[in-house]
Amino acid sequence: MSLLEVSDLSVTFSTPDGLLEAVRGLSFSLEAGKTLGIVGESGSGKSVATQTIMGLTQNVRITGTALFEGVDLLTLSRSELRKVRGSQIAMIFQDPLSSLHPFYRVGWQIVEMIREHEDVSKDAARARAIDLLRSVGISQPDVRIDNYPYQFSGGMRQRAMIAMAMALNPKILIADEPTTALDVTVQAQVLEVMERMQQEFGTAIILITHDLGVVADIADDVLVMYAGRAVETADRRTTFYEQHHPYTKGLLESLPAIDTDERLKPITGSPPSLLRLPAGCSFRPRCPYVMDRCAEEPPLRPIDDAGLHRSACWLPTDVTGTGEAAERRRREASEAGSGTGVGSGIDALRRREA
Ligand SMILES: Nc1ncnc2c1ncn2[C@@H]1O[C@H](COP(=O)(O)OP(=O)(O)OP(=O)(O)O)[C@@H](O)[C@H]1O
Numbered sequence: 001m002s003l004l005e006v007s008d009l010s011v012t013f014s015t016p017d018g019l020l021e022a023v024r025g026l027s028f029s030l031e032a033g034k035t036l037g038i039v040g041e042s043g044s045g046k047s048v049a050t051q052t053i054m055g056l057t058q059n060v061r062i063t064g065t066a067l068f069e070g071v072d073l074l075t076l077s078r079s080e081l082r083k084v085r086g087s088q089i090a091m092i093f094q095d096p097l098s099s100l101h102p103f104y105r106v107g108w109q110i111v112e113m114i115r116e117h118e119d120v121s122k123d124a125a126r127a128r129a130i131d132l133l134r135s136v137g138i139s140q141p142d143v144r145i146d147n148y149p150y151q152f153s154g155g156m157r158q159r160a161m162i163a164m165a166m167a168l169n170p171k172i173l174i175a176d177e178p179t180t181a182l183d184v185t186v187q188a189q190v191l192e193v194m195e196r197m198q199q200e201f202g203t204a205i206i207l208i209t210h211d212l213g214v215v216a217d218i219a220d221d222v223l224v225m226y227a228g229r230a231v232e233t234a235d236r237r238t239t240f241y242e243q244h245h246p247y248t249k250g251l252l253e254s255l256p257a258i259d260t261d262e263r264l265k266p267i268t269g270s271p272p273s274l275l276r277l278p279a280g281c282s283f284r285p286r287c288p289y290v291m292d293r294c295a296e297e298p299p300l301r302p303i304d305d306a307g308l309h310r311s312a313c314w315l316p317t318d319v320t321g322t323g324e325a326a327e328r329r330r331r332e333a334s335e336a337g338s339g340t341g342v343g344s345g346i347d348a349l350r351r352r353e354a
């Protein structure tokens with residue numbers, strides 16, 4: 001059994017404008033010691049999904065299950081969840097100040113966090129906090145431990161937050177956009193620290209980001225979200241070289257080129273409002289390969305024989321990758337599937353050729 005097994009998770013907010021389904025039928029699993037990258041544009045449901053698993057969303061309707069070591073986190077009481085948070089599953093956020101209290105010394109906060117969950121002396125907890133600050137690359141940790149968060153740079157605060165998250169040796173670390181506010185060099189350093197901690201402690205990581213480039217180095221598996229749904233899941237290599245869903249392809253093509261901040265080819269348009277989702281495939285208004293069949297919502301279906309690569313797109317399963325040949329076949333399939341009213345593009349192609 002996986003360490004974390006999320007099945008058919010849906011999260012609905014009741015807003016003054018109507019019901020907003022922020023997460024729709026999301027399923028994924030996380031193995032011990034592995035890293036899952038969750039990628040998608042702003043508003044795709046990445047944070048709501050993970051915060052719901054941690055019991056941090058309020059006034060929402062939740063369906064589905066989230067089994068952590070066989071126990072459904074979605075059925076736990078607040079106090080039971082509080083015990084899981086921090087000690088078993090830790091979270092770090094984009095803004096370190098949402099985890100680090102500005103009025104208390106960094107070290108004191110780590111010490112308190114350790115002592116809240118474990119019966120250890122102040123001195124022992126302080127020694128451990130110093131060790132942790134050292135292992136996340138903070139120099140002079142025995143001095144820095146008595147600094148306030150404002151005395152730390154952004155990158156140092158992020159490292160301190162990782163130290164705090166790792167203090168109780170959690171089985172899962174959920175890192176929600178941990179490097180977005182940092183410059184590229186510090187970003188790389190922070191990711192490196194996370195990876196090192198993972199190797200040392202065997203922690204499984206869920207890394208949430210809107211930037212596929214960030215998961216390129218660190219993720220074992222990638223889950224791409226669009227408008228609250230998983231639209232593609234695959235291992236990292238497949239995601240980068242043999243992706244199937246046009247949205248994943250768009251995210252890859254919009255990555256900045258090396259040595260420049262210029263986006264290569266941004267995806268046109270913007271994500272739909274979750275209050276008024278388009279009928280059928282939610283990527284349809286932005287998709288260059290739209291076919292008649294896309295008026296029907298595609299299920300997340302296996303693309304490879306092993307069933308490990310899955311995509312929610314009606315394009316033929318064997319059209320993957322970003323190369324010229326793949327592009328030509330995508331176009332052909334799209335043309336063949338448009339205006340014919342027949343099933344998938346590949347079916348239409350075969351009919352034409354017959
Ligand atoms: N408390 C809330 N009430 C109503 N809608 C909410 C609430 N929290 C989030 N949402 C909506 O749920 C959707 C998903 O939000 P979420 O924060 O998960 O996006 P995200 O993928 O994490 O985006 P980002 O990359 O910007 O962090 C958005 O449309 C958001 O407006």
Ligand code: SF4
Nearest residue numbers: 281284287294313314
């Ligand atoms: S199902 Fe259709 S609209 Fe949706 S991504 Fe695939 S080709 Fe594009």
Ligand SMILES: [Mg+2]
Nearest residue numbers: 046047048176
């Ligand atoms: Mg978010």
